[in-house]
Amino acid sequence: MIAQTPEPPYYAVIFTSLRTNVDAGYEETAVHMLQLAAQQPGYLGVESAREEAGITVSYWADLASIKQWKQHAEHLVAQQKGRDVWYAAYKTRIVKVERDYEWHKESSSQKDKNDKN
Amino acid sequence: MIAQTPEPPYYAVIFTSLRTNVDAGYEETAVHMLQLAAQQPGYLGVESAREEAGITVSYWADLASIKQWKQHAEHLVAQQKGRDVWYAAYKTRIVKVERDYEWHKESSSQKDKNDKN
Known part of the structure; x- marks a missing residue:
């Protein structure tokens, strides 16, 4: 799914992770965290x-x-x-989204009003 | 793989896409583009x-x-x-990485000198 976000500027967290081979409830917690995040103030x-x-x-x-x-x-x-259990390593990056543009085949038009390049 | 990037600030492009079901050389081109990108000035x-x-x-x-x-x-x-062929839709976001931190199980120490939260 491509997130429907408002006009920039807004912020993002890029969380890149390598898993261990231990499940121990990982999927359930991951799904629950996504649901919980969606209820937080400022979530986009x-x-x-x-x-x-x-x-x-x-x-x-x-x-x-x-x-x-x-x-x-x-x-x-x-x-x-x-x-403790699920991750072998991870990196978290806090970023500011300065510009974005999108394209959909249905319309064949690039919605690129922010795209100056 | 987790990219080994320098201290912030630096920049990133988040490219999120939905594929069509047409292959037509997609994997070969994707791999070649990653190789070509890695040769460009400023690539991290x-x-x-x-x-x-x-x-x-x-x-x-x-x-x-x-x-x-x-x-x-x-x-x-x-x-x-x-x-024309591979994507049903995509969104590109140009972002500035303001802060990052990482963690590795091997060392069990969070390298979070930029992490003030």
Whole structure:
């Protein structure tokens, strides 16, 4: 799914991870965290895929919303279990989305009013 | 793979896409584009995964490098074929990485000197 986000600027968290081979409730917690994130103030959407590495990009209205979600009680428990059990390594990047554009085959028109290149 | 990127700030392109069911050389071109991107000035690394959606995040030293790669002759041909054949939809986001931190199970230490939260 491609997240339907508002006009830039907005913020995102790029979370790239390598899993261990231990499941132990990983999928259930991952789904629950996505549902819980979607209920937080400032949440704009999420995109996620996993092959060798997993990439989850969550979109947020501002840095305060990102900080608040990072410190959410249930999320803190999941983060700790991630380090204890599920993840071999991860990298988190906090980014500001400065520009975006999209294209859909249906319309064959690039919605690129922000695209100056 | 988790891209080994330098200290922020740096830039990234988040490219999220939905494929058609037409292969027609997609994998070969995708691999070649990743190789070609890695040879461009300002290239820092890439992370990629596909399930329902594909997410490719490429990292760059600055906006000029991103613009130059977007306009690379072979890349322009691939972009056009992407719209003609391979993609049902895509969204491209140009972002500035403001902060990052990483964790590895091997060391059990979070390298979070940039992590003030």
